Amino acid sequence: QGESTRPLSQSEYQKYGRQMIMPEIGLDGQLKLKKAKVLIVGLGGLGCPAAAYLAGAGVGALGLVDDDTVSHSNLHRQILYVEGGVGLSKVGRAIHMLRHMNSSVRYVGYDYRLTPEKAVDLFRDYDLILDCTDHPTSRYFISDAAVLTGKPLIHASALRTEGLLMVLNNPPSRHGNNDEGHCYRCVYPKPSPPASVVTCGEGGVLGPVVGVMGTLMAMEAIKILVPTTQQADAQVTSPDDHQPWLITYSAYSIPSFRAHRLKGKRKDCVACSGAATITRESLEFGSLDYVAFCGGRVTYDVL
Amino acid sequence: QGESTRPLSQSEYQKYGRQMIMPEIGLDGQLKLKKAKVLIVGLGGLGCPAAAYLAGAGVGALGLVDDDTVSHSNLHRQILYVEGGVGLSKVGRAIHMLRHMNSSVRYVGYDYRLTPEKAVDLFRDYDLILDCTDHPTSRYFISDAAVLTGKPLIHASALRTEGLLMVLNNPPSRHGNNDEGHCYRCVYPKPSPPASVVTCGEGGVLGPVVGVMGTLMAMEAIKILVPTTQQADAQVTSPDDHQPWLITYSAYSIPSFRAHRLKGKRKDCVACSGAATITRESLEFGSLDYVAFCGGRVTYDVL
Amino acid sequence: MSTEPSKADVPIVVEFTGGLELLFSNQRKHRLSLPSIGEKGQPANTAFLVRYLCENVMEDKRKEMFVIDGTVRPGILVLINDADWELEGGDQYELKKNDNIIFVSTLHGG
Amino acid sequence: MSTEPSKADVPIVVEFTGGLELLFSNQRKHRLSLPSIGEKGQPANTAFLVRYLCENVMEDKRKEMFVIDGTVRPGILVLINDADWELEGGDQYELKKNDNIIFVSTLHGG
Ligand SMILES: [Zn+2]
Ligand SMILES: [Zn+2]
Numbered sequence: 085q086g087e088s089t090r091p092l093s094q095s096e097y098q099k100y101g102r103q104m105i106m107p108e109i110g111l112d113g114q115l116k117l118k119k120a121k122v123l124i125v126g127l128g129g130l131g132c133p134a135a136a137y138l139a140g141a142g143v144g145a146l147g148l149v150d151d152d153t154v155s156h157s158n159l160h161r162q163i164l165y166v167e168g169g170v171g172l173s174k175v176g177r178a179i180h181m182l183r184h185m186n187s188s189v190r191y192v193g194y195d196y197r198l199t200p201e202k203a204v205d206l207f208r209d210y211d212l213i214l215d216c217t218d219h220p221t222s223r224y225f226i227s228d229a230a231v232l233t234g235k236p237l238i239h240a241s242a243l244r245t246e247g248l249l250m251v252l253n254n255p256p257s258r259h260g261n262n263d264e265g266h267c268y269r270c271v272y273p274k275p276s277p278p279a280s281v282v283t284c285g286e287g288g289v290l291g292p293v294v295g296v297m298g299t300l301m302a303m304e305a306i307k308i309l310v311p312t313t314q315q316a317d318a319q320v321t322s323p324d325d326h327q328p329w330l331i332t333y334s335a336y337s338i339p340s341f342r343a344h345r346l347k348g349k350r351k352d353c354v355a356c357s358g359a360a361t362i363t364r365e366s367l368e369f370g371s372l373d374y375v376a377f378c379g380g381r382v383t384y385d386v387l
Numbered sequence: 388q389g390e391s392t393r394p395l396s397q398s399e400y401q402k403y404g405r406q407m408i409m410p411e412i413g414l415d416g417q418l419k420l421k422k423a424k425v426l427i428v429g430l431g432g433l434g435c436p437a438a439a440y441l442a443g444a445g446v447g448a449l450g451l452v453d454d455d456t457v458s459h460s461n462l463h464r465q466i467l468y469v470e471g472g473v474g475l476s477k478v479g480r481a482i483h484m485l486r487h488m489n490s491s492v493r494y495v496g497y498d499y500r501l502t503p504e505k506a507v508d509l510f511r512d513y514d515l516i517l518d519c520t521d522h523p524t525s526r527y528f529i530s531d532a533a534v535l536t537g538k539p540l541i542h543a544s545a546l547r548t549e550g551l552l553m554v555l556n557n558p559p560s561r562h563g564n565n566d567e568g569h570c571y572r573c574v575y576p577k578p579s580p581p582a583s584v585v586t587c588g589e590g591g592v593l594g595p596v597v598g599v600m601g602t603l604m605a606m607e608a609i610k611i612l613v614p615t616t617q618q619a620d621a622q623v624t625s626p627d628d629h630q631p632w633l634i635t636y637s638a639y640s641i642p643s644f645r646a647h648r649l650k651g652k653r654k655d656c657v658a659c660s661g662a663a664t665i666t667r668e669s670l671e672f673g674s675l676d677y678v679a680f681c682g683g684r685v686t687y688d689v690l
Numbered sequence: 691m692s693t694e695p696s697k698a699d700v701p702i703v704v705e706f707t708g709g710l711e712l713l714f715s716n717q718r719k720h721r722l723s724l725p726s727i728g729e730k731g732q733p734a735n736t737a738f739l740v741r742y743l744c745e746n747v748m749e750d751k752r753k754e755m756f757v758i759d760g761t762v763r764p765g766i767l768v769l770i771n772d773a774d775w776e777l778e779g780g781d782q783y784e785l786k787k788n789d790n791i792i793f794v795s796t797l798h799g800g
Numbered sequence: 801m802s803t804e805p806s807k808a809d810v811p812i813v814v815e816f817t818g819g820l821e822l823l824f825s826n827q828r829k830h831r832l833s834l835p836s837i838g839e840k841g842q843p844a845n846t847a848f849l850v851r852y853l854c855e856n857v858m859e860d861k862r863k864e865m866f867v868i869d870g871t872v873r874p875g876i877l878v879l880i881n882d883a884d885w886e887l888e889g890g891d892q893y894e895l896k897k898n899d900n901i902i903f904v905s906t907l908h909g910g
Contacts, residue, residue, distance in 0.1 A: 166487035184469035276875025341644030579765025
């Protein structure tokens with residue numbers, strides 16, 4: 085009974101008070117956050133602020149996937165790392181910092197490169213996936229694994245002065261109805277030609293640009309983990325508002341942010357429609373060759 | 388001569404490489420950043436990410452003003468602080484963290500509450516001011532002091548699920564011409580009635596909401612410190628684009644970000660027009676009573 | 691309130707942000723059909739809209755949180771189709787079909 | 801290129817983001833007067849616009865960075881007045897005066 089009357093510790097009440105007094109969160113929402121398990125794939129310029137704000141918000145568990153080590157050129161935008169961490173594992177350094185920021189969260193590190201073979205089993209343990217990676221190959225198989233495991237996916241990317249953000253597979257489903265979330269393949273059925281793919285390492289990126297996108301990912305995560313139907317109903321007054329959106333940011337343009345209406349689910353999507361052909365087996369046993377699909381660039385780097 | 392051929396150290400080239408390869412920055416822009424002195428007033432939910440990304444970008448000097456200490460209820464959104472810092476000075480803890488993130492920046496702490504008397508002398512030492520405070524009183528005198536010292540001012544605020552951002556006094560001037568930057572008083576000639584003023588402590592705020600606004604402040608700062616005329620010219624193709632803007636963010640609305648055109652400079656502005664009556668003396672010798680002007684709420688807190 | 695459009699009504703969208711929505715049934719976006727002629731026979735301008743909102747839409751009793759001295763209180767920006775209303779004629783701007791009017795209360799948090 | 805409007809031209813705004821601007825003189829926003837009749841006498845639709853951009857506006861030689869198999873390459877979203885062109889009829893959408901067409905190349909950085 086002590087448990088049910090004091091669902092949060094006194095220190096949690098102190099830590100989360102400023103968000104719990106909001107009608108959008110409240111005690112009920114805070115308990116939803118505490119129960120939630122969020123997986124962040126990629127601990128670069130997107131993953132660092134996303135992890136910092138989700139840890140601050142008090143999610144129950146934060147999974148962190150990356151096989152990279154911290155380098156000097158990361159520091160201008162990857163705000164969980166310090167100069168003393170250069171050369172060390174990003175997962176290790178991120179958890180070290182996050183634990184100091186909020187010790188109430190359970191952090192689980194995966195110090196390896198995520199592959200299609202590993203993705204399905206890993207995603208099963210989480211409620212929500214954040215794709216903070218840096219290459220078309222990972223973008224596709226993360227989306228496919230999120231669809232196969234029925235997990236909403238927050239997708240963002242950034243390069244130079246620009247960023248993109250989409251919420252995918254929300255609500256998750258593969259029946260092909262119109263009110264179901266679409267997937268990454270619904271937006272991009274075919275990958276970009278390899279010659280057009282530029283990474284942050286090649287093209288550069290401004291720290292606040294990728295920082296804004298990563299921080300917005302944390303906000304979208306909170307919105308998914310704590311649905312505010314009342315709030316949402318009050319604001320959604322036109323059918324357009326149910327349409328899926330793509331948010332773009334362009335730091336040197338006016339207006340800098342734009343919301344674009346997307347088509348949503350494709351009836352013939354190979355991943356998320358009623359006619360889907362992608363299966364767990366095709367991911368795990370390599371019959372889907374993502375590298376070849378994306379044009380044969382073997383390496384990918386997490387920014 | 389060694390100096391002129393190697394204007395940056397090897398470690399600086401490593402740290403800033405990902406932004407220096409961008410045409411918007413380049414070596415020339417990086418040197419402008421290195422020469423720049425930026426003052427952040429308020430080390431709360433806005434000031435923390437703004438400071439992190441400006442330190443990462445390699446500004447020469449970062450001044451940090453706050454008289455507060457870290458509390459548990461700050462941690463969910465004030466990402467420079469860790470649990471071990473609770474009870475200690477925000478300025479001290481912020482500099483501790485920032486120095487680990489980028490030791491090449493010179494950090495100057497001002498562990499006091501900024502007052503109208505102190506603002507003019509302090510602002511003189513800096514090139515750009517970020518208003519990250521939390522009360523109408525400070526909003527007004529920071530704007531007045533920025534006008535009096537001729538410094539551009541980046542103004543942002545956040546509460547609950549929403550945020551605002553404006554660039555003020557850019558370019559700085561008091562002649563009342565239309566191409567000069569307007570000030571906070573041009574937007575809000577009269578303060579809000581005290582009963583309508585809600586602080587984050589009272590109304591709450593979501594971490595990513597204030598985080599997004601603080602990160603955008605860093606982006607606007609970089610744009611001011613490294614003007615990219617070529618880039619800007621290519622993008623600005625209508626007279627509307629020269630109009631001053633207010634950016635609003637509303638986390639639960641669609642579209643979440645909006646840009647609104649503002650009127651700009653008021654011909655009769657008491658602070659920044661040709662008819663201005665506010666002087667350095669009126670700030671420093673108390674003939675302008677900001678507390679009374681804003682309705683007599685004496686305290687202000689920095690979020 | 692009744693929002694049934696009559697032939698002479700002007701359909702507009704009114705939005706409240708920055709906490710002002712709390713005064714209007716905690717609803718941000720309102721689709722209204724504003725009478726095209728004000729109380730005194732004048733065309734439906736923004737001054738009339740502000741009075742109309744106070745009398746017909748606002749449920750909160752604290753009118754002074756929205757209107758002081760007959761116009762929107764200090765600290766509220768009025769945006770007509772994303773432009774400061776002072777660029778558009780202020781409270782004399784005559785509302786047109788499908789206009790979007792946003793009332794933004796400034797925020798002080800940080 | 802000449803952008804002098806003739807009586808029959810359709811004035812539109814075309815924007816390029818996500819790096820596509822590098823193919824178009826590093827200029828994001830282009831105000832164009834599109835001939836209202838295409839090469840084959842068809843109305844000026846988005847398919848014609850894409851060809852027109854390739855032939856008259858694009859300076860970069862690498863056409864395949866923008867067009868493959870006669871339409872915009874994979875990885876580029878086309879937005880007509882902020883909506884996915886597939887909601888508006890795809891490349892058969894007939895352009896109207898003051899339409900805003902954005903070509904967004906996806907980004908992969910993170
Ligand atoms: Zn799909
Ligand atoms: Zn002024």
